[in-house]
Amino acid sequence: MSNTAQGQILDFVRGRFPQAELDAAQDIFALGFVNSLFAMELVMFVEKTFGVTIPNDELRIDNFRTADSMAELVDRLARVAA
Template identity: 70%
Template sequence: MEIRQRVLGFITARFPLAELTGSEDIFSLGFVNSLFAMELVMFVEKEFGITVPNEALRIDNFRTADSIAALVQRQLSVTA
């Protein structure tokens, strides 16, 4: 839950009027462009101390805060 909240905090810091839940698709809602997508990847790597491997750089892994949290948890378990 904490990972999801930190991701939502990052997104809403950039889009203060957004009221998002963990399961809402930030791409279909129009919050993500190519620049923000890269910022999101960099945030995830820095915030959680992980490296997102090239094969994980798929839209489905970044579509929702829940999917980002799942990606982070998988990568944390790999590095543990």
């Protein structure tokens, strides 16, 4: 289990798709397995794991394209909440 946000997000995605070889900068949408079910799982995971609420206007594809971009979103939301 990783301690960084990127690492935790990657662990989650790899857990859902064990066959995928991923790194933090890789576009998960380009791999072709993102559907509405996984999108919801991913958003719920990020909100629960990092204690943030993602507003509608942040639910954009660019915020979820890579583990790095999701970690940046978490960091931004955490700073707003602080």
